[in-house]
Amino acid sequence: MRKRTLAVLCTATALAGGLLVPAAAQAAEPFPAGFKAWTHDERVYVDFGTAATPKDLKVHLRKTGTDTPVATVTAFRLIEDDDPCNPSCGDDPGTTALETAPLKLAELAKYSVDVEYDGTAGEPILHKDRATLDYQLIPKVKTFEVLGTPDLEHRTVTVKADAVARDPRDDSERPLPNGKLVAVTTAGRTPFTTDASGHLEAPLTFTGTEKAAHGTWHQKILVVLRPDGSDTAHGKSLEVEVKHPYTRIVLDTHKVTGPDQSSAPVSGQAFYHLEGGTEKPLPVGTLMTVYNVQKFKSGPDGRFTVQVPIDGTRPQRIVILPTAWLPTASAYVASDPTTSAGFHDTPALTVNANRTVTLSGKFRRYDIPAPTPLKVEVQFTSDGTTWTTVKTLTSTAPAGTSTATVTAKDVPYTGPGQWRLRYAGTSAIPSGAAVPTTGRPGVIETALPEFNAAPEPVKAGKPITITGKLTREASSFTGVFVPAARQTVEIWFRPNGTTAWKAMGTARTDDKGLFTRAFTAAKDGYWQARYTKVPSYYFSSQSREDFVDVQ
Template sequence: MSTKRFITALGVTLGITASTFLAAPAAQAAGGGLDDVYYMTSSVGSDGAFRVEFQTSEGWQIGDALAVRVREKGTSAVVARVGGFVGGGCTDEDCGYRTFESAPAKLDKMAVYDLELVRNEGQSNEEVGASRGVLNYALNPKIDGFKSSLPSLSYDSRSGQASGRVVGEDPKTREVKPLVGAGVEVNTYSGETAKLTTDGAGQFASPFAFRGNETEASLQASLVGSESVKSKLSPPIRKQATKLNVSAPGPTVTARFGSKIAVHSTVTRTADDGTQKNLDDLLGLSVTKDGCVVAYREDCGNGVTDFRVTGDAKMTVGFSSAWFAPASSSFAVHATHMSAFEGLVGSVDKYRNITYTGKLIVKDGTVPAGTSARVHFDFSGDNGKTWTYVGSTTTTYNTPFTLKNPYSSAKPGLWRLRHGTANVGPTTSQTFQFIRRPTQITADDVTPEGVARGTTITAKGLLTHRYSTTWKPFAGQTVRIYFKPATPGGAWKQLGTAKTLANGTFSRKFTADQDGTWQMRYDDAPATHYASKGREDYVDVR
């Protein structure tokens, strides 16, 4: 329920109360019934006048037939009526609710009153709202002196009494007085609520009790009908000392990857009288892998009774609570049946083909001979910050392998192998960066074209290699020149070679003999460079 504050024609709002009207299931007459009123608020202005505002989902026009009866609290005695409602404007974009506001009115004395919505009062078709609202007729109502009988709390001292007083300014005299008969709710942090009424001195008192497993201890008193009038207490908690005893497992655990390990532990506390007592409610107990901040993620430990072995680790059984001093105990885990890449070597040839040789082994355990394992290929273009899966292949545990990467090394970046199954622990290889200089053949051509048989033609081009972002001439290299005749079944055949000059250019003369396609290829790249091919150039021989 929302608290409503607004500026009235009579002055600035100083006190606010609110009460919710719930929609009744019964059908209403055409035009909407009073049970369609969702909530009603009242505000007291600085001149002592109050207004009533309500909100409804119906769009009916209310006219003079609607009024709010003001009754002495808990009685049928009507002390005033408020009418003259105006408004009907939309309060949201969809116009699902409309707001109406009464004319101002004043009362003779400061007190708590019941509000009752009525239409066609005194007539045969009189209709009364299903619920009542509350008017705290006072200026600046507040909860004064809210306190706890316990200055501090402990697990052995969790129950006490909360008390306070509700006061407000008399709208007529401006004298600060107790607000008698006011509804007050006292709530604990754990959600328990006590509903009270102030006595003749405006005072209220309520017992409270905490369970001892709350994450904090707080008490709040609220004036019924006004979300803005409240007071909060947070008594300090005297934490009791605790001892944690882990009976299983022992200080060191050796277990197969993926297995579940049971954890048995008890916690004792030092009571306020100095005796040692068992703590049965172990809310706050966790089993966590050191270095993890998310205790219940599977690879960090999953709960208070067991955890799954995901590798070698130091595990900590910890107990923490707002009511007790923390306690912990650690043990070491050695995981068997973990995989590893042994003797792994990665290489790339001049045609950008990546090959890995090595062996995928199982450490501290065995698997049946011939058991297969899937190995994944990952690529990173941002120096290992993120990795992208690009393919996978199958090998056999404990057997030397030669694995072909499904993608070439065309893009610069890092590569790695990765393995992991439900039965054998995962592993990730070291990273590889395959660095060779790219080369390219450009300006390649065979001229002239459309020549007579026996004419001399020239195959030429330019070979460059890349330095950073710049392409530079690649001198002293051998370029192979290939020809494929245009006859059925014609195959590529090397006809000769040419050496690149200082400026990277090359050329070689041939005699045109038949129609066919020519291509220059840089196949003789050293270990520092990639090979490359020129374009295919068709020459018509007449």
């Protein structure tokens, strides 16, 4: 009892003298990393970054510039997580912010927000002026409608709306005179002011560049009308339907000519017209495309010039990209390749268990003047940048236009990477620069890292025990090997002084990839394990050779 009294007296003396032990001071604050506090409308929010809330949490409100709280809040609600699987279901900590109920205070004013909770020793910790609550009338759009159907030539509609001011003290509403509102679209903002009764009726002119509310194929524009300075929750939204015109493209030529895989210019003009109106050029800057190749914009008078690729005899399509204001239209360009050759399609790739590659692709030849042998290169890259020719083939092209399948077999597999077939071209028969490539083959490496034939030496007629371990990659290109369970391994033997191997039998791996098999010793020779009965996209493997002396 005496020791405890002394301890208390020493602690009191230390505090009275202004001494603070750093470890004890830090331990008193349960949230040394701090917390966030903010307000919105008539609510207060706090976030400690964890689902564990402080003990005896309180929020005090006092008029800014005064010291006496006018209200204390002790009840809080955890904000619901809108997306519990972002960034992932396993890693998402969830939303940790707390909110108060809508506050009912006696006066409209600005209030300072103080946050209080218990420390680790139960002592109260007070953080003053962590946020400011602007407790005022809350403007709100009560009704909203749009009169009229806009189109590319008539873009003005009429906006009708009523705005009110909600009193947070009792949730009563009154008209909002001279209220500042704003209409927001993807193209910009238009300000409005209500009349003395909170009513609005005014024109709204679209730019003609607003994006569609639900993607490019929809002809509706989203308009949000809200109080200026407030968020969308205080406003209302409408989808305004747009009247589409008819569109068309007129080409100056319908055919491009040149070597395969080159390009040639195509020009033309694009138009639109509304029902009952006259045809007009597309607006300057309308987005168009050579389908799946490149985008471009229309110029003055709806005219354009664009490079169109010559991809064999495949036709190309010029398209007006659809928007909320314009529908799509297409025009086709025929492709007429002159003397040239090349590979258009992604080559087919197979890699067998014995680490050899087979690559094949369609070699397309156009307007060849006479039968000609053409050199085809089989190329490989491990980094996607530097290509190495690993084999060269010859494919003879007949006169005229033809297609032949070129196949390269028994090409050594050199590791993960990409492959391609390439015709480099000559001055007489050129080739385009674009050469399709394959993806990386998803092949699984295997290995027999452990193998032993024992005992050594051994007497004739006595047993020889073969043991080993089979492993495989966990997945392609990882380099991480795991046991290959329940697989069949072949055991081979080569008598000393010979070159021919003989299959002696098989063994089955257990869950750890281990296998064992016993044989009768007959003569000196080499033993080896081979894994050849592999699943698809597995490489075969073989162990080291182990010599056993039979006496």
